[in-house]
Amino acid sequence: MGGVGNDTAPPNSFLSDKSAKVFVAGHRGLVGSAIVRKLQALGFTNLVLRTHAELDLTRQNDVDSFFDSEKPRFVILAAAKVGGIHANNTYPADFIAVNLQIQTNVIDSAYRHGVQKLLFLGSSCIYPKFAPQPIPEQALLTGPLEPTNEWYAVAKIAGIKMCQAYRIQYGWDAISGMPTNLYGPNDNFHPENSHVLPALMRRFHEAKVKSSKEVVVWGTGSPLREFLHVDDLADGVVFMMENYSGLEHVNVGSGKEVTIKELAELVKEVVGFEGDLVWDSSKPDGTPRKLMDSSKLLGLGWNPNISLKDGLVDTYNWYLEHVKQ
Numbered sequence: 160m161g162g163v164g165n166d167t168a169p170p171n172s173f174l175s176d177k178s179a180k181v182f183v184a185g186h187r188g189l190v191g192s193a194i195v196r197k198l199q200a201l202g203f204t205n206l207v208l209r210t211h212a213e214l215d216l217t218r219q220n221d222v223d224s225f226f227d228s229e230k231p232r233f234v235i236l237a238a239a240k241v242g243g244i245h246a247n248n249t250y251p252a253d254f255i256a257v258n259l260q261i262q263t264n265v266i267d268s269a270y271r272h273g274v275q276k277l278l279f280l281g282s283s284c285i286y287p288k289f290a291p292q293p294i295p296e297q298a299l300l301t302g303p304l305e306p307t308n309e310w311y312a313v314a315k316i317a318g319i320k321m322c323q324a325y326r327i328q329y330g331w332d333a334i335s336g337m338p339t340n341l342y343g344p345n346d347n348f349h350p351e352n353s354h355v356l357p358a359l360m361r362r363f364h365e366a367k368v369k370s371s372k373e374v375v376v377w378g379t380g381s382p383l384r385e386f387l388h389v390d391d392l393a394d395g396v397v398f399m400m401e402n403y404s405g406l407e408h409v410n411v412g413s414g415k416e417v418t419i420k421e422l423a424e425l426v427k428e429v430v431g432f433e434g435d436l437v438w439d440s441s442k443p444d445g446t447p448r449k450l451m452d453s454s455k456l457l458g459l460g461w462n463p464n465i466s467l468k469d470g471l472v473d474t475y476n477w478y479l480e481h482v483k484q
């Protein structure tokens with residue numbers, strides 16, 4: 160585990176009382192489910208969890224009643240409306256409104272009901288399209304956003320600012336973490352609207368099952384990307400709950416870049432597809448490089464420890480057990 164100390168937790172800190180009530184919002188998603196696994200592994204015994212059907216976080220009165228009756232001591236906000244470029248372009252109103260509603264309701268109600276500390280999760284899309292690489296926290300609001308997901312990004316930026324505003328005005332311990340591209344159990348393997356890593360895994364798997372001769376992947380494979388296993392993110396979230404109480408949001412990445420080509424070859428190997436991997440270089444490549452600068456969190460003593468290879472093996476095992484063939 161990367162730096163999540165346990166035996167020496169200061170009194171009143173996150174790790175000092177494993178019976179403290181912790182609300183993990185979005186606990187059935189990729190991120191929320193990993194956080195729940197991590198907290199359970201650490202011995203937390205009093206997690207408060209609600210499915211979307213049980214508690215719609217866009218409904219302010221329901222969120223208020225929930226906090227009133229449950230009174231959690233800590234909140235980790237991993238509930239959000241998430242989606243790819245297509246979904247963002249088709250439902251821009253949902254992406255901005257639903258995310259603003261969820262985070263505004265949860266952050267404000269948590270503060271008013273005496274929550275000790277809250278962690279809000281955003282993503283790397285908050286940064287300007289032409290931010291310096293690797294992207295430092297200070298790049299926030301220094302240039303125009305990537306237009307395809309600006310609705311989502313603007314909501315997430317508002318979440319960061321809301322945490323900062325409540326810290327400044329009320330002295331309340333609200334922090335924000337911005338993870339890089341994540342993968343792992345409970346990822347979305349949908350054939351049309353999944354991220355590159357689960358999409359590659361599904362395609363190689365299906366090609367293996369059908370004994371196809373080749374898998375064609377768009378582009379040249381040259382773009383550089385960063386990936387973090389969601390269990391490492393969960394470790395980082397616990398680390399921040401225990402060790403970070405600053406105003407600024409914090410990047411959470413592996414710091415390790417791979418080309419899409421290296422990634423595809425590794426996924427092919429892990430899945431065990433023995434045909435050819437063919438690159439269709441007539442198709443677009445996307446941004447040449449996207450890497451977060453996570454030196455702030457690393458400097459505080461946190462380290463991710465799941466290699467991409469091990470993480471892919473773990474994810475493929477989960478895929479085989481859970482995704483319908």
Ligand SMILES: NC(=O)c1ccc[n+]([C@@H]2O[C@H](COP(=O)([O-])OP(=O)(O)OC[C@H]3O[C@@H](n4cnc5c(N)ncnc54)[C@H](OP(=O)(O)O)[C@@H]3O)[C@@H](O)[C@H]2O)c1
Nearest residue numbers: 185187188189190211215216217238239280281282338341
């Ligand atoms: N996935 C990534 O690569 C990545 C990278 C960086 C940051 N993040 C951040 O991590 C957070 C979680 O992302 P994720 O990938 O875990 O998403 P996810 O798998 O889609 O999970 C989101 C969860 O939020 C719940 N939710 C959505 N709307 C809700 C509502 N109105 N009321 C109650 N619950 C609601 C969803 O429940 P239903 O499914 O039932 O609606 C789901 O369980 C987001 O803030 C995202 O920006 C993700």
